[in-house]
Amino acid sequence: MLVDLYSKKVFNLAYQFAGNVPEAEDLTQDIFLKLHGALPRYDFGKNFTAWFLTLAKNALIDEYRRTKWEKRQRDEFDERLHAAADESDPELELVREEARKLLWSGLDALPPDMRLAVILKEIQGKKYEEVAEVLGLPVGTVKSRINRARLQLAKILRDGPAAGVKQGGIHDPL
């Protein structure tokens, strides 16, 4: 059943992209609606997961283009986003939690295509080739976009949240 297999994956992608639960739930439902409409056009020779993620990516970017997330507010970094403590040193764990918090809000400083690329590669752990297939871009382009985004986020960690705005240098192609 598609819902059992993909609901968590798609919901997390939408949540990490949009940043709040109600928006992510609406987007997930929208993506599944689009999936049911597009299924008759699915080419069985293709990787289904990549095909579905491409459809999800298009839905997310379309929604961003349509609304520019005007009404969206990224959720506060709360207990839902706290990772299970894997560090015995509470002070170090606190520092890491702070880094996750900065990165969570820092995702908003990235243009949508870069944000999706970073989410797929860094959070969802996909390979560059898989991200390139989902985004429909050459691997080299994807690598360079992800590296630029990583640098921008590292500057946020180094210099604080203002670095994301100051750096806003990354042009939003949308």
Added chain:
Amino acid sequence: MTPCDRIEEILPSFIDGDLAPAEADLVRRHLDGCPACAALAAGLADAGRAFAAFPEIEPSPALIARLRAVPRRRRFRFSLNVLLKPSLQPVFAAASVLAVAFSLYMASPDKKHIERAVARELHRGYSTFERLAAKAGALTDGLGAAADSLYASIKTLNPLGKTDKFSQ
């Protein structure tokens, strides 16, 4: 382009361990003497670790229920789309006119009068149709006769006024 800009460009590959040994040594030497780039490298490494530790969130049962209902919603949408096809609009317009006429008939206190008027109109329409059919029949007969006479004329036609020498 400053040395720091050049190092920044290849810093992600350095963190991923994708640089050739000589290039990696160059970056290491720069980082030893440049606190800003060293902090950036630490930020890159921290970001990688922090992102990898982002937990996956379980979708709510309400969302799962909404997603399971999607195929049914889709079918409903499909049936609505069929009803909204432009080719069906004249049918819906005609059906609306008939529905209005029928409701007027049902609401009228003098149904007999309406029935008589409708019967009269139907009879008149039928008579008109009969007259048209008779005219069409007469026209067909006339055309048949004209065709026969034309055929006979062509058969007897001798355009050069010559006699056929072989028939003599």
